[in-house]
Amino acid sequence: MEFDAFYRASYERVHRAMALAFRDYSLAEDITQEAFYRALRRWPKVSKLDHPEAWTMVVALNCGRDAARRRRQKDQVQVVGGPGVDSSGEAGIDDRLAVVELLASVTDRQREVIVLRYICQFSVPEIAGVL
Amino acid sequence: MSMTDELDVRFEGALNSLPRLSPPPVSGLHARLRKRRVAARVVGGGLVAVVAAVGLSLGLTEGPTSPAGAVVLHVAPGVTRDELRADAVVMRNRLALLGDARARVSIAAGSLVVTGGPSQLADPTSFLTASPALLVRPVLCLSGPYQPSSQSSPGDLLSNCAGTSYAIAPATPDGDGYTTATFSNDPALAGYPSTSPAQDADNPADVALLPTAGSSGERDLVGPTALTLSSKVASAEVAKNRLGGWVVRVQLDAGAAAQWDLVAHEYFHLQIAVDLDGSVVTAPLIEPSQAAYTSFDSQIEMSGFQSKEAAAAVAAALQSGPLPIPLHVR
Numbered sequence: 001m002e003f004d005a006f007y008r009a010s011y012e013r014v015h016r017a018m019a020l021a022f023r024d025y026s027l028a029e030d031i032t033q034e035a036f037y038r039a040l041r042r043w044p045k046v047s048k049l050d051h052p053e054a055w056t057m058v059v060a061l062n063c064g065r066d067a068a069r070r071r072r073q074k075d076q077v078q079v080v081g082g083p084g085v086d087s088s089g090e091a092g093i094d095d096r097l098a099v100v101e102l103l104a105s106v107t108d109r110q111r112e113v114i115v116l117r118y119i120c121q122f123s124v125p126e127i128a129g130v131l
Numbered sequence: 132m133s134m135t136d137e138l139d140v141r142f143e144g145a146l147n148s149l150p151r152l153s154p155p156p157v158s159g160l161h162a163r164l165r166k167r168r169v170a171a172r173v174v175g176g177g178l179v180a181v182v183a184a185v186g187l188s189l190g191l192t193e194g195p196t197s198p199a200g201a202v203v204l205h206v207a208p209g210v211t212r213d214e215l216r217a218d219a220v221v222m223r224n225r226l227a228l229l230g231d232a233r234a235r236v237s238i239a240a241g242s243l244v245v246t247g248g249p250s251q252l253a254d255p256t257s258f259l260t261a262s263p264a265l266l267v268r269p270v271l272c273l274s275g276p277y278q279p280s281s282q283s284s285p286g287d288l289l290s291n292c293a294g295t296s297y298a299i300a301p302a303t304p305d306g307d308g309y310t311t312a313t314f315s316n317d318p319a320l321a322g323y324p325s326t327s328p329a330q331d332a333d334n335p336a337d338v339a340l341l342p343t344a345g346s347s348g349e350r351d352l353v354g355p356t357a358l359t360l361s362s363k364v365a366s367a368e369v370a371k372n373r374l375g376g377w378v379v380r381v382q383l384d385a386g387a388a389a390q391w392d393l394v395a396h397e398y399f400h401l402q403i404a405v406d407l408d409g410s411v412v413t414a415p416l417i418e419p420s421q422a423a424y425t426s427f428d429s430q431i432e433m434s435g436f437q438s439k440e441a442a443a444a445v446a447a448a449l450q451s452g453p454l455p456i457p458l459h460v461r
Contacts, residue, residue: 004157011154016146033155040160095144118142 003043007036010053014060017119020096021103021111022064031067035060054120058112065108158302158310162416165273165313204243204259204458217455218243222259225451229258229443243458249444256460258444262453263408264332265360267394268353270402270414272297274320274340276348285322290338292352293319302400302416309400309422317352325350328409335359344410351411353404357394361453363387367446369439372432377442381431381449399424405431 014035018028035056039046046052103111116122206215219236226234226248234248249255272292292298297317302309326339335356343349365384372378383391394403395417404414413431418424 007157007160008154012152013146015152015154016149019149020145033160037160037163040164093148095141096148098141099145118138119146 003040003047006039006047006052010056011036013119014053014057017057017115018060018064020099020119021061021115022068023100023104027064027067031060031063034063051120051122051126054116054122054126057115057120061108061112061115156305156310158305161310161313201244201246202256202259202460204245204256205461206242206456206458210241210456212238212241214456215241215243218458221451221454225258225447228447228450252440252444258448260454260458260460261408261448262457263361263445263448264328264406264453265364265449266331266335266356266406267358267360267391268339268356268404268406269398270299270404270411271338271352271354272299272317272320273314274323274350274352275316276321276350277324278321279324280322288323288326288338288340289319289352292317299402304422309418310416316349320350320352326409331406331409339406341404341406341409341411343414344407344412351404351414353406353411356406357397357403358387358390360387360391364449364452367450369442369446377439378432379442379446379449381446383430396424 011032015028015032018032019025022028022031038059039052039056046055049055103114106114113127116127117124204218206218215238219238222236222243222245226236226245229249231248235246237244237246245259249258252258294317297314299314320340323340325342331339331341338352338354340350340352343351360383363384363386364381365387366382368380370378370380399417402414402416404411406412
């Protein structure tokens, strides 16, 4: 697979997953870009993996975790929204808040597993293979 | 409904509730990979060039505390007391910007004497004698590490790329924006040593072969200086970027901003290099996401510093400007 096609197909899913995991749209954008950049740097190897998107997702989660620790992000949580988005009465807002709450309440490792299971739709054996 | 099914539904709803977002142009990642330490992005209509690993440029890295004794800084013979006073003014400003309230600058026996600081830097004399040269030059072509030839001297540095296929060409549309092709290193440049910082500073109108900061030997052949920004920094502040790294945000003064605008327009969709003390610290492609040129409200953001102290030293040296008369330690 060419990197550019992979990027276009996977970017939005990784970005959304990071927005849910870290509750900060700007941070999500930064770490998603960083993760895809690292994937591009290692593309000859990453492209041979069974799940390049999962690899990228885990890299992004690690970047986000490190950034969040530095920023003490728990003290400056932002509601997941995004530019120009009015969340009031929006379909799915209950789901979003529930997911955000869930992801905030688990450990880093558990968060990786949950993202891979419920966003990447991996089976348990596949998750074990990636992690 | 099982808990797993419910979570599936919840996650699907949560993901779908987020706004749709088009990915940024992939050309940006390719450009960053080519330059490794470079990312250029448009922020609020202005260009922010993100620079990596410039903390090494002035030899300013955090280390063990140095003794806060006196440092005697000498000048070349024939320098007048008035010229020395001009250096003292820059030096006091530089130390004040670094927040070193205890530092004192005096003139004694034809030398400048600094007492009481800066103690937090591993190499305070580099900071005190730094005269940062910040130049803007067009990128002509790329080169790998220096590979000296045992047979003969390479002679004078080439003034251009060995072939047109190596010459950096204007960006072309790629569907997402504009991007340049992937240029190979010009093999004809490998046998030439890099231009030294002193040669670079003394000959700004010449072509130079400069190392790229933070790389493993990569170099750029850059053209004559299009703009000198050394004494045109209005402010330089230390901050943290989103990922927690220390950065220096440089704002040019009004005159330099206008000149920068002219240069950026001239090199629209081309790469230009920002040369700090003989190293290319960034080489952004100008406005790769735009089909037509728009004016810059420019600032330069440098990142990759290992510590707040290293970033603060570069910020203070840039904001205080070059020393009118070079200083050295015996």
